[in-house]
Amino acid sequence: MLSVPLSVLDRSRTRVGETEAETLRATVELAQQVEELGYKRFWVSEHHSVPGVVGSAPTVLAAAVAARTDQIRVGTGGVMLPNHKPLVVAEQFGVLESLYPGRIDMGLGRSVGFTNGVRRALGIEKDAAEDFSTQVRELLGYLAGTSADRVHARPGEGLRIPPFILAVGEGTAIAAALGLPVVLAARPDSAERLEDYRNNFKPSEWAPEPYVMLAVTAAVADSTEAARQLLLPEAWASAYSRTRGVFPPLEPDVPAELTAREQEYFENALRGQVYGMPAEVEEALGELVRRTAADELLITTNTFDRAALLANYAALAKLAGLTR
16 A cells, blocks of 8 residues: 555636536535545645636635535645735635644645736736745744734734645745745656755754655556546646647547647646556555655546546545545
8 A cells, every 4th residue: 555645636627517616616525525535635726817727716715625624634735925915825824724723734836827917917927936935934934923024914923834835946945945845746857856855955943854745646447548538638628728828627528639739738748647557556656655755645636527536536545545
């Protein structure tokens, strides 16, 4: 069995024929289901003005998830800090932690809006992510009660809300310098980047030692081909976005014929994902954990069929020997 905890990141992906309200309710229901399966955390994401994603207000959605669950940790994967004032983020998480003590995670990312129009609507510039390290320090200062401008987060100050850095670009270096846990997507260079993170890690009041959560897409089925089929709707959505500039809702089927460019992006979207029969996936994930020395796996799988998605999470839970 897998030797590390499993968690889930759900981006509230819309499906063709499904209302946005139904999508959000399905996210809350999925959280309840994976809690029953024994997963450690359930995280939600932040995307703005994306047709295929309605996870746009992560702290609001996290509150709904926490209210309908009992034990699973609930967090964000993540709040995109350049889009928000650090004080507001500190207060939002302060409210969450006050209402659901000991269950809230604060995942922080540095991405900005996809288009100039979205960035203008958010009131930020494309280079806003360059100040991410400063923004994180300011946010943590409000929680620790060490803000240089004598402003206090109410609630928030004095609360121990675990912060995680979503590592994109320089994220691992920032996490190491600030002494924070890191979330990194599984890629060919993951082991090397994580070695740098561990070597440069500076213990802090938030984390005495490095902690790595590896984000991975994994699909399990009775046959390798059936497992691969689970991943095709998301892969097609990715290829569609790369060729048309719009990320669409998930569809049940992939078009029978793809252009050469669509086929290239489609195959690239599947590259690096883990899928197969139980023994194949267990071996692949186990090797990934051994190679990266990850402390936890964050499963990010999406597919059109929600029942199939839940069955996939159940199969992964069985591989990991999870119990509530």
